[in-house]
Amino acid sequence: MTKLNWGMIGGGAGSQIGPTHRISAGLDGHFLLCAGAFDIDPDRGKAFAGSLGVSADRAYGDWREMLAAESARDDRLDLVTIATPNATHYEISRAFLEAGFNVLCEKPLTMTANEAREIVEITKESGKVCAVNYGYSGYPLVRQMRAMIANGDLGKIRLIKAEFAHGFHADAEEADNPRVRWRYDPAQAGTSAVFADAGIHAFHMACFVSGQTPTELSADFASLVGDRQLEDDAMINFHFNGGAVCRLWTSAVAVGRMHGLTLQVFGEKGGLSWQQQHPEQLHWTPLNGRTQILERGDSDLSEQAVRASRIPIGHAEGMPVAFANIYMDLADVLNAQRTGAKPDPMALDFPQAEDGYWSMRAIEAAASSAKANGAWTKL
Structure with missing residues (x-):
């Protein structure tokens, strides 16, 4: 299976949730971290991207720079995870969905129900996936x-x-x-x-x-x-x-x-x-x-x-594995999207924009x- 190109916004050095996403997305080998705008400080974010092995040309100073550059690439991202402060979720999610990217947004999806309804509508119009990280599911x-x-x-x-x-x-x-x-x-x-x-x-x-x-x-x-x-x-x-x-x-x-x-x-x-x-x-x-x-x-x-x-009975799994199941669902759906096939019906259990609404x-x-x-x- 070809790995899916994956990028993150937020989740940089000192983030509570960023490492969990990176562990979870990589657990089954479906996603390759290719790009990121990891920090509100551009230099710090680029340096952190380098420490993760992200190439310099895909280490971005902010999400707008990332959106413009990734939109122009033939190997654009298959999924963008948004792990920024709550008040930024709506603007970033909307921009990436409208540009034709699939999105996994940390909760809350937005700050208001009206904003969330807009995201639901944009998701339907774009034909893309918008997931919300209610990872405990x-x-x-x-x-x-x-x-x-x-x-x-x-x-x-x-x-x-x-x-x-x-x-x-x-x-x-x-x-x-x-x-x-x-x-x-x-x-x-x-x-x-x-x-x-x-x-x-x-x-x-x-x-x-x-x-x-x-x-x-x-x-x-x-x-x-x-x-x-x-x-x-x-x-x-x-x-x-x-x-x-x-x-x-x-x-x-x-x-x-x-x-x-x-x-x-x-x-x-x-x-x-x-x-x-x-x-x-x-x-x-x-x-x-x-x-x-x-x-x-x-x-x-x-x-x-x-x-x-994933592992035998008696050996404890934990939160990163629960999050990894969300990423596994998304990988199944995105690969089906790429090939024109139907995803496993069980993969459709991931939390979606409607749940955020x-x-x-x-x-x-x-x-x-x-x-x-x-x-x-x-x-």
């Missing part, structure tokens, strides 16, 4: 949950309980740390802080595994540390279009909680429970039966879970509901 046992629910193993879904709660912003003395403060500044973060940053992953997971979308929500936002303008704790109730009720808690002040991403789904015939800090196991309890532990790597799991597993609608509706003392708000 790449975990094999999350895909097992989705497959079991779609197969009817749980019967009608009644209740979903989703959490993403940590305590890393609980120290009042750290409230003015620039790495923390921006998250609670509406000018930089938008209308929501912890729900838009962390809770939105739990929201996407609830939609992803259940196959349902929300029709209305009621939100309670709280700012519990200092004089933060945006929430550092939130509880949100959703009504889904398939009849399920979802209870979502997200927090940045839950001292003692580390990552805290968990998902439980309860149906007429049984329940499922998964924790991102223990991703190798999925707890399955049939109605009136005993709880069973499904292990990642078991041969009798769903095709989706087997496809997403739903997320922004949920964020804006939750912020509006919270301001109205939890009034039920239509999406």
Whole structure:
């Protein structure tokens, strides 16, 4: 298989997410890092590109220079990953999509629902792929949950309980740390802080595994540390279009909680429970039966879970491998695009622009509901 040409914007030296993308994209050998604009400082970005083995003629000072140069190349990029600050996602994604590039954008896709809707429309018009990195949906046992629910193993879904709660912003003395403060500044973060940053992953997971979308929500936002303008704790109730009720808690002040991403789904015939800090196991309890532990790597799991597993049972996989499943899906779709073939249907599970749009609608509706003392708000 010919490797796909891949480029990055952002994710340079000191980035939290950049190394994960590079590990994940390279894991299966589908992508070759050919180009990048890695830093807001042009010289620093070019030097970092060189350290990664990117040739000097494809080490760019900024994304505009990268767009102009790559658009003129015969060996242009097959995929561009955008890992820049949130407020830049819309402008960069739009520009590359309109120029005919496929895009994988870090979440949030945009800062507003209107911007996200524009990206969805541009994606459809261009015929290109726009993926959003809700990378936790790449975990094999999350895909097992989705497959079991779609197969009817749980019967009608009644209740979903989703959490993403940590305590890393609980120290009042750290409230003015620039790495923390921006998250609670509406000018930089938008209308929501912890729900838009962390809770939105739990929201996407609830939609992803259940196959349902929300029709209305009621939100309670709280700012519990200092004089933060945006929430550092939130509880949100959703009504889904398939009849399920979802209870979502997200927090940045839950001292003692580390990552805290968990998902439980309860149906007429049984329940499922998964924790991102223990991703190798999925707890399955049939109605009136005993709880069973499904292990990642078991041969009798769903095709989706087997496809997403790389190493034998008993050897732990992790977040980069979950992200790698998003890149594997994209490689399948882009190679099919290149050859005119149809991609594996299981490759179409990657989060797309529509997921980014739903997320922004949920964020804006939750912020509006919270301001109205939890009034039920239509999406």
